[in-house]
Amino acid sequence: MALNTDKNVYTVLFAAVMVAVVGTILAFAASGLKPRIKENERFEKQQNILYAMGVNENTDEGAVNFIPTDRVEQTFSEYIVKQIVIEGGDISENPEAYLIDMKKQISRAKEGETPSLPVMIGEKDGKTFYVIPMYGKGLWDAIWGFIALDENMVVQGVYFDHKGETPGLGANIKARYFMDDFTGESIMDNGRYAGIAVAKGNNDPLNQDKEDNQVDALAGATITGNGITAMISETLKLYKDYLQTIRK
């Protein structure tokens, strides 16, 4: 039996059947796996927030090690004592503030609406940490992260992640040697919210100067680094009024 595959009717039918079959397969796969994917994403956020606070399982070898997923929910509730949402001048408590999508809030702020800005307040070794989510643009796609500040506006830790930065170059923003450099830097410069710049050629590759509001850039990843600089300063702009109230 020779099938005439050149007829237009056949072509249209084939396309229709193929779309239906593929659509069904993908819909089943997506809805069947969704709960598990959502749970993984929630655990990941908790891991990242804890990581920014310095709650992690890092060793001397220089790799990033999170609290394992089977313990992260419990550890998160131990360390994070309060979660708040800032809407204009109003501050309310919300135990699920950490799930707020920062991307939406930033675009709302850009359109002149009042964004709902989450802050996760954690306590570790008697110190209070204010963990703030960030969201910005790298070279290829989105970058995001968390920054943990104390009352003196000194960075206690950061976590960065990205959707599609180049492996070996921009993707190294989530490498420990890059993120560790931020710890101890102040976001203030003579009473001004200066943020932290990812700077090339600041002659400080070991990052010993903690007063310069700069960390050493990644070679070959200028645009991703600039994205980090912009992300930090954009976020601080949104949170400035709140930070002013906690600053000592």
Next chain:
Amino acid sequence: MALLSKKDANLILDPLADNNPITIQVLGICSALAITAELKASVVMALSVIFVLGIGNVVISLMRNIIPSKIRIIVQLIVIATLVIIVDQVLKAFAYELSKTLAVFVGLIITNCIIMGRFEAFALGNGPWRSFLDGIGNALGYGVILIIVGFFRELLGSGTLFGFPVLGDPIAKTGLYATGYENNGFMIIPPAALIVVGIIIWVQRSRNRALIEEN
């Protein structure tokens, strides 16, 4: 190889050397340049392409007699995209960490010209078993080059392999760095991959003169 007839075995072995998709057919160069700055990324990409090309070739081969020739390219794209999305979703649900490593590759797999090239050139005209072997062979040939390039770029560019420092510490000046050696920053940018691939092509052709085209 007793397991495969000589003809079948060649489907796997040819693309590894004399008919390599990257160095001879010059396909899949784009991803070879983009992701070979690190050895780990090269290995992950190689495995992903082995999976997608192996299965994709079988699917296309099974459908080869009913695919309307007018829309065969679109059909091929749908098959690749579906496979990649399913793999991505399953990994997100069951191996979340791995899926994050792979995220950047998903788009690159869909655009990999080797896959479309093998669908067009082989799977549309051959049975599923032979198509499967051809897919695995070509993906392996692609992977081998990716790993060679990744090895040299990570070693010379960052002084590490799979992220472990193998040449000493460049900042504390230990190991090889104590002698004044420096990492070559040029190796981590994409043009370096083109040069490494070029050297591989040169070595391969000077060893086997039959590969040199006449013109």
